[in-house]
Structures are given as structure tokens and as C-alpha cells.
Amino acid sequence: MTDITAFANRLGKNAKHLLKWARRQDLEAWRLYDKDIPQFPFAVDIYGEHVHLQEYDTGWHMAPADYEAWLAEVVEAVCFVTGFAADHVHLKRRQRQKGHDQYQKTGREGTDFIVHEYGRRFWVNLDKYLDTGLFLDHRNTRKHVGGLARGKRFLNLFAYTGSFSVYAATGGALSSETVDLSNTYLDWARRNFALNGIDGAAHQIIRADVGAYLQEAARAGKQFDLIVMDPPSFSNSKKMPGTLDIQRDHPALVRAAMQLLASGGTLFFSNNRRDFVLDPALAADYSVRDRSKQSVPEDFRNKKIHQCWQFQS
Numbered sequence: 001m002t003d004i005t006a007f008a009n010r011l012g013k014n015a016k017h018l019l020k021w022a023r024r025q026d027l028e029a030w031r032l033y034d035k036d037i038p039q040f041p042f043a044v045d046i047y048g049e050h051v052h053l054q055e056y057d058t059g060w061h062m063a064p065a066d067y068e069a070w071l072a073e074v075v076e077a078v079c080f081v082t083g084f085a086a087d088h089v090h091l092k093r094r095q096r097q098k099g100h101d102q103y104q105k106t107g108r109e110g111t112d113f114i115v116h117e118y119g120r121r122f123w124v125n126l127d128k129y130l131d132t133g134l135f136l137d138h139r140n141t142r143k144h145v146g147g148l149a150r151g152k153r154f155l156n157l158f159a160y161t162g163s164f165s166v167y168a169a170t171g172g173a174l175s176s177e178t179v180d181l182s183n184t185y186l187d188w189a190r191r192n193f194a195l196n197g198i199d200g201a202a203h204q205i206i207r208a209d210v211g212a213y214l215q216e217a218a219r220a221g222k223q224f225d226l227i228v229m230d231p232p233s234f235s236n237s238k239k240m241p242g243t244l245d246i247q248r249d250h251p252a253l254v255r256a257a258m259q260l261l262a263s264g265g266t267l268f269f270s271n272n273r274r275d276f277v278l279d280p281a282l283a284a285d286y287s288v289r290d291r292s293k294q295s296v297p298e299d300f301r302n303k304k305i306h307q308c309w310q311f312q313s
Contacts, residue, residue: 007040008077028115034301090126146171152225162189214256223262233273251279270308287312
């Protein structure tokens with residue numbers, strides 16, 4: 001069993017810097033620890049007065065009693081450094097996922113509560129699903145989109161709980177369309193819209209398969225000035241025809257989205273597939289800039305948690 005002291009010391013060192021940084025940034029949701037020490041393969045995220053503690057699968061094997069004792073020490077160290085009670089630490093064991101597994105229920109209900117981020121408010125739940133309703137690694141791009149949105153027509157594809165749309169709408173977008181296939185997450189998006197006082201008439205929420213939506217939108221002659229596309233790496237959802245493999249399918253998706261982009265517009269395309277490679281033909285056909293370094297927030301040690309590109313029409 002590894003001595004817990006190194007983990008506790010690193011948590012304390014990170015907290016000393018990041019607590020002040022988060023307060024200055026008006027952030028209630030941020031990453032305290034990002035698998036900094038290999039022997040402690042955890043992500044520790046602060047959400048208000050709660051901790052989202054994720055253990056990543058390493059394939060290591062411990063005797064069950066040793067493992068539970070080690071895990072209890074990890075939780076104790078987190079409580080000691082953060083000052084939160086153990087019942088405010090929400091532990092998940094995270095294995096490699098396929099498709100929409102990250103969106104599936106855990107079997108626990110949990111409690112919905114609100115966190116603030118750069119003046120916006122979002123509903124989160126640290127227990128019910130593997131993910132929380134707010135992807136912290138996209139915080140920088142959300143803020144960037146909010147800063148670009150004034151007077152723009154915005155489109156959010158694979159929208160999850162609509163956080164990009166919240167930033168666009170509160171940033172002054174003229175209108176927006178928020179597209180996803182999941183009723184559960186679109187309902188969550190509606191709650192986020194209501195929480196931020198967003199007009200549902202100008203900012204529409206649309207349940208649709210993104211591929212089918214892009215075809216219909218092109219036929220309807222829709223145009224947008226600002227588009228965000230953040231698809232999963234893979235999906236075999238029963239609600240959609242066929243499967244989605246982002247490495248295989250991204251050229252067609254990007255090209256279809258670019259058809260909807262007005263002159264002078266911007267498309268942000270991102271995904272978190274580890275071995276993803278952008279089709280070089282896209283860079284030949286469009287103005288493309290890799291924004292991955294700028295898009296990963298300061299509190300994430302893993303700078304390869306996602307990749308992000310900016311396409312210009």
C-alpha cells in the first residue's frame with residue numbers, strides 16, 4: 001500500500017494556489033487534483049461545497065481489505081484538505097467507456113444543486129450519472145464562445161446539457177438552436193436556460209439526431225454565425241440510425257456543419273478521443289487552427305484531455 005502522505009501533500013499544495021485562483025475567476029467548479037501522482041490515479045473536482053472524486057481504472061489488483069483501507073485514506077485526505085465532510089465526497093470508479101456509457105445512470109439518485117461559473121449558473125448532480133452535467137475541461141471554450149456571441153446566430157450540436165448555449169445566449173446571441181438526441185439532457189438544458197433567464201422563443205431546444213438535423217437544416221437554408229460541435233467518441237444509441245465513430249465520421253459531420261456557417265463565421269470542433277487525428281483534407285479545404293492548448297483550463301494537468309479546432313468559413 002502506498003503512503004498517503006504524498007497524495008495529501010500534493011492536494012494541499014494544489015489547494016493553496018487553486019483556491020485563490022478559483023475565487024478570482026468566479027468559479028465554483030474546478031479541478032483540484034488531476035492524477036498528479038501515478039500511485040494515486042484520481043481526479044478530484046470541487047463543485048461548490050462538494051467533491052467529485054473519480055478513481056481511474058489502472059488494472060492494478062489489491063486484496064479487497066487493503067483496497068478499501070487505501071480508498072478510505074484517500075477520502076480522509078480529501079476531507080482534511082478541503083474541509084468538507086465525508087458525505088460531501090462523491091466517489092466514482094471510472095472505467096474506459098464506449099459510446100454514451102458516460103451518460104448512463106449509476107443507480108443512485110443524488111441531489112441536484114447549482115454551481116456558478118463566470119457569472120452563469122448550472123445544475124449539476126454528482127451521483128446520478130457518471131458525468132455531472134458540466135464538463136469542466138471545456139470551460140475556456142465556453143467563455144470564449146460567450147465573448148464572441150453578441151449579435152450572432154448560434155448552433156450547439158451534441159449539446160448535452162446546453163452549457164455552450166447558456167454562454168452564447170447570456171453573451172448576447174440573437175438566437176440559438178441546441179441539438180441533442182437525449183430527452184433527459186435536453187430537459188436538463190431547459191432547466192439551465194430557466195436558471196439563467198434565457199428566452200425560450202429566441203433560443204430553441206431541438207431533439208434530433210445531429211446527422212439528420214444537419215441535412216434538414218441545409219435543405220431549409222439555415223445559416224449560423226457561430227457553431228459548436230462536441231461529439232462523443234463513439235455512439236451506438238438505439239435512438240439513432242447506425243453508429244457514430246468520430247474518427248470515421250468527423251469529416252462528413254464537419255463538412256455538413258460548415259455548409260450552415262455564414263460568411264465570416266466560426267465553427268469550434270472538439271472531441272476527447274485519445275488517438276483522434278483530424279482529417280488533413282479538412283485543413284486543405286478550410287481555414288483551420290488548433291486551439292487545444294488554449295482550450296484546456298489551467299487547473300487541468302492533463303493537457304491532452306481533449307482536442308479543439310477552430311474552423312473559419
